[in-house]
Amino acid sequence: MRRLFAVLALAGLTMVGLATPALAHNTLIGSTPANESTVDTGPQSIELKFDQPVQGGDDLNTVVVRGPNDDRWEGGSVRVSGNVVTMPLRQLGPAGVYTIGYNIVSNDGHAVRGQVKFTLSKPGGGAPAAPDAGKPESSAPSGQAQPDSGAADGDSGGGAPVWVWIAGAVVLLGAGLVLALRLGKQQ
Template sequence: MRTFTRAVAALAVALFAMVGLAPAAFAHNQLVSSTPADKSSVDAGPSTIELTFDQPVQGGTGVNTVVVVGPNGTDQWQGGDASVRGNVVTVPVRELGPAGDYRVGYRILSADGHPVAGEIKFTLAKAGNGTPAPPEQTKTAGTAAESTGDDGGIPVWVWIAGAVVLLGAGVFFALRVGGGAAK
């Protein structure tokens, strides 16, 4: 009976570890707000785009990319490199030109090392007088505006396999120790 109790205790501890501690391992940085807001309409173009995430973002030159694409789908309107302050990424924006839908693609590196990519959209209701960034200041669309779908994290099956191995080892250990103590 003592062996059975130890096995059940080991199983309970392993299940608690899997269920209670796993959400922290699977949590990835997410965009919580932006200025301008996603799907909003503005009368005048913003001077900066601000992206606020739920966790800190790594800073550094070339680590994070933000691309502002105009209504024609090719002209870019960002005015420089992205800067980071804690969980907020900011990029300067040139004076916008034609009215229409603008896309802000981003690819950031979370403090935990996971890349996160996404996009927000806003509509410029009234045309401005700006001109797009010259070709030498544009970024490749693949770095920010498109997400590959791979967040760079460890696949779920690896976590499940690891949990099964740990659970098996815990049960084996509990039975082995319990069996020796009963004799």
């Protein structure tokens, strides 16, 4: 009986050990401006800080900043440096809620989407970006979108779908049970 428990404990520890943080999607751990904060003057740029490095490269990561009238306020290209994503902003305009929607490629290769909201308490003198008909609309969330933790469509938030982990656990437990039964008959 002790061997059965030892085998099952070993199988459980193996499964826990395989679920390392390196297989998890990136998580936003901070931003400038901070989520749900109120600022008197609009920032010149935004900064999104994640718990792991973000994959860089042209067109891999998108950030969209929308103001109270759903106008866009991006002022340049997204830059990635390790686990920090930055983007310059235009001078902000009307007072109200601004939403930073992001769609980044996480360290494990999966897309991670979310949003950060902040309130501009005093209007600025800026004008929104002109709509670009030639540029496809970003898949980053607009002001109406809900944040996405990255886990969807059967994805556990780790590097493999949930069914792979369940199948692995069943196989390990089955092997442990067979081993325990064989060892029990030999004694």
